[in-house]
Amino acid sequence: MKYTRENYEEFALDYLEGSLTPEESEMFETFLLLHPDIKAEIEEFKWVTVKPNPELQFPDHTRLLKNPGGSLVSMRYSKWMGIAAAIMLLLVSGVLLWKTALPTGETSVVVNEPVEQPESEAMENPATEIETDDLTVDAKETIAASEPDARVSPRTNDLAQKEPETPNHRRPDVNLLQNEMSEVLVQNEVPKYHDSVTDLISTQAISREAVSVPMLDDQAISYLVYERPIHEKYLPEIYLNDQEEKGSVARFFAKTNFIPSVLADLDKEELKEKFIPESFQSR
Amino acid sequence: MKATEYNQCVQLYADRLYRFAHSQLSDGMEAEDVVQLVFERLWKRHGSVDFKAAKSYLFTSVNRACIDVFRKRKTQRQAAEEMPATESMTFRDGLEDRQLIEEMLKKLNDRQKTLILLRDYEGYSYKEIAKLTELTESQVKINLFRARKKLQFFLTGSYS
Numbered sequence: 001m002k003y004t005r006e007n008y009e010e011f012a013l014d015y016l017e018g019s020l021t022p023e024e025s026e027m028f029e030t031f032l033l034l035h036p037d038i039k040a041e042i043e044e045f046k047w048v049t050v051k052p053n054p055e056l057q058f059p060d061h062t063r064l065l066k067n068p069g070g071s072l073v074s075m076r077y078s079k080w081m082g083i084a085a086a087i088m089l090l091l092v093s094g095v096l097l098w099k100t101a102l103p104t105g106e107t108s109v110v111v112n113e114p115v116e117q118p119e120s121e122a123m124e125n126p127a128t129e130i131e132t133d134d135l136t137v138d139a140k141e142t143i144a145a146s147e148p149d150a151r152v153s154p155r156t157n158d159l160a161q162k163e164p165e166t167p168n169h170r171r172p173d174v175n176l177l178q179n180e181m182s183e184v185l186v187q188n189e190v191p192k193y194h195d196s197v198t199d200l201i202s203t204q205a206i207s208r209e210a211v212s213v214p215m216l217d218d219q220a221i222s223y224l225v226y227e228r229p230i231h232e233k234y235l236p237e238i239y240l241n242d243q244e245e246k247g248s249v250a251r252f253f254a255k256t257n258f259i260p261s262v263l264a265d266l267d268k269e270e271l272k273e274k275f276i277p278e279s280f281q282s283r
Numbered sequence: 284m285k286a287t288e289y290n291q292c293v294q295l296y297a298d299r300l301y302r303f304a305h306s307q308l309s310d311g312m313e314a315e316d317v318v319q320l321v322f323e324r325l326w327k328r329h330g331s332v333d334f335k336a337a338k339s340y341l342f343t344s345v346n347r348a349c350i351d352v353f354r355k356r357k358t359q360r361q362a363a364e365e366m367p368a369t370e371s372m373t374f375r376d377g378l379e380d381r382q383l384i385e386e387m388l389k390k391l392n393d394r395q396k397t398l399i400l401l402r403d404y405e406g407y408s409y410k411e412i413a414k415l416t417e418l419t420e421s422q423v424k425i426n427l428f429r430a431r432k433k434l435q436f437f438l439t440g441s442y443s
Contacts, residue, residue: 010421012428013409041432048434050306050384050403058301059315064293064322066286 003031008038016045288334289326296338297322300345303400306388307349317348342405343415346397353393387437395430398423 001024003011008031014020015028032039058064284292297318304314321344325332332340388396397416401407409427413420 009425009428011424013424013431045432046435046439048431048438050388050399050434052299052302052306052404053384056298056302056305058297058318061293061297064297064319065290066326067290 001027003028005035005038008035012042012045016042016047284329284332284334284337286329288337289329292325292334292337292341293322296341299405300341303342303404304345304349306384306400306404307346307393307396308352309385309389313352317345317352321345321348339411339415342401342407346401346416349397350393383438387434390437391430391433394418395426395433398427399430399434402427 001011008028011020011024011028015025018025020028032042300318300321301314304317305311308314308317321341324344325337325341388399391399394416398412401412401415407415409420409423412418413423416423418426
């Protein structure tokens, strides 16, 4: 390939990224020597990359989702669930109201007209009272049973939020880096794009439901990250660089709930072979 | 592709496509329309589109839809006999990064913007970008090189 003033731009990025063969690279450098202006241009080139804004999200995914055949069933289901919940609520609140009225005894009958009817019934028939006590216990149990449920989601949320902080190997300055991170990055270094990994991740990575930090050990993670295989698109707030690789990736995994099952299935050697450039393997 | 896979595509790509379209068009409403349109098309064709090919199908479609929007805007502008606005750009200290990016992207032409977004947001290879945008690989590389130089200039005030 003969490099000329007309065609050098086509190869400039390849040269800067180190994708030219050694021979091509040498020829390109010879060309640069002959053209000092272009040499300066290449030497002073800085990588400016643009990061996506993670806050920008499609407003309503449900508008796009399709649920053929299933919608009617689920609507019915939720409708009946709603009715059942309403009945349950009425029942529970009615019983509670009744129960709160009960201990005040006969006087409350006068004061509180709405509960007069059931209470008089209860007084007429002690068996009913026992039954209502049972009911109240049931209701209490129902409430008690529902409480842990109510706590589950905040707790899992907490977990999800805490997880990014938990990895022991995280550097203390990662937060700082995150906060100070400019969205536009100017580097002298070549950003690496590792298509095999990004493709792998993009096709099967991000599961929003499951929370699981990967089954990879630190070594494997650092292998994975060293060459920045995971592009910053998956790390909206974090740009991987050689100083903070482990922390970022752990956080990335936790953040995106990414389960690299495919990666976990591979053994380290295989992983290395597949995703780590030879240049790094030799180090 | 099954319906469940289609829905998976929505979860996986809707936000990313939206960001891509939003950055291209600098308009949330239009970006929303574009993404919705593209998913509607995918749904109509979901029987014949393979799940593995869905991502590039979606990005190609969004890119085309954005080009359509540009064309429409251009004709509207011509009809209104408006000159394209040429704003002078000064970067103040402490300018928000987001604004900075938007300003920067505005300085790129449509093609350069598309390429930068595909590369930086989505991490596509030159070859894949060429396929998605129906350009040759060398066109992609030349345009990206120029685009990066432009970005460098806007950001650092110096062309190399």
